[in-house]
Amino acid sequence: MKCSIIEVTDRINLELVNHRVSLSQEDTAVVESVWQEAVNEGKFNGTILGYLGHTVSSEGLITITSYVEEYKYFLAQVRHPELGFLVQPIGVSAATVDASGTYLIGRRGKHVTQYPNNLEFVPSGGISPNNTGGKDLHLREIIKEFEEETRFASREINSVDTFGLVYNPEHGVYDIEFRILLGRDLRKERNLRKEHQSEEKVKREDLGNFISNNIVIPSMHTIYQLLKEHGKI
Numbered sequence: 001m002k003c004s005i006i007e008v009t010d011r012i013n014l015e016l017v018n019h020r021v022s023l024s025q026e027d028t029a030v031v032e033s034v035w036q037e038a039v040n041e042g043k044f045n046g047t048i049l050g051y052l053g054h055t056v057s058s059e060g061l062i063t064i065t066s067y068v069e070e071y072k073y074f075l076a077q078v079r080h081p082e083l084g085f086l087v088q089p090i091g092v093s094a095a096t097v098d099a100s101g102t103y104l105i106g107r108r109g110k111h112v113t114q115y116p117n118n119l120e121f122v123p124s125g126g127i128s129p130n131n132t133g134g135k136d137l138h139l140r141e142i143i144k145e146f147e148e149e150t151r152f153a154s155r156e157i158n159s160v161d162t163f164g165l166v167y168n169p170e171h172g173v174y175d176i177e178f179r180i181l182l183g184r185d186l187r188k189e190r191n192l193r194k195e196h197q198s199e200e201k202v203k204r205e206d207l208g209n210f211i212s213n214n215i216v217i218p219s220m221h222t223i224y225q226l227l228k229e230h231g232k233i
Helices: 025-040 071-079 137-149 204-212 218-229
Strands: 004-008 012-016 047-056 062-070 090-097 102-107 119-121 124-126 157-168 173-182 198-203
Touching (some): 004 047, 004 218, 012 137, 025 071, 047 071, 047 090, 062 071, 090 119, 102 204, 137 157, 137 173, 157 218, 198 204
Parallel strands (some): 012 062, 090 173
Antiparallel strands (some): 004 157, 047 062, 090 102, 090 124, 102 119, 102 198, 157 173
16 A cells, blocks of 8 residues: 655654543454463564644745654554554654665565565654654654664764655655665665564665565655655765
8 A cells, every 4th residue: 555645845843742642432442352362472562643733834945743652552553454443643854875876675674564675765763752842853763763773873974864654544644755865875785683584785876676676665655756856866
């Protein structure tokens, strides 16, 4: 299922409000049953940032209204789609490209909740509710994910460009999309940490064919479209 581009912008702000998921007793029982299975699998119930809505100012600034919720609700809706979208997480994703125009792509792990074994741009992740204060939260979060997933330090980044807001209707996830431009070339040896099974290095001119000919996560198509719209391909 394809992702949709909701807004194309380089100006985004996140606003946090008080809100909690409200469920019937039957749905609560399903969530708790799923979570008990997850505990037996060794999963941890952290917190995620959920989407409530967004506005666009006359100057083009997107303000996203968000709240903090438990991860178990998202896991339950993935495993039991009949529950609907109990929570719609907000994440961050970026296409990392080096100084020569080569993109870094990783193969997701076998046991992740969404799209196991699929290829994706790097980095990506949820927004930590512990990091919800201050300006440019989404920028700080994507840089943190970059340092966690790759073997590079943030000082090796030349620039981070915000591209817009994207929606994945399959899982009800909103993603803020970026391009990370390195100030150096990718290493010949491994550039990613253990979170990814393997990695690919793809030249700018080969990127479209690579995405078309491989099994990739839905947002990879959308980020590629945004790269073209912003004149970065």
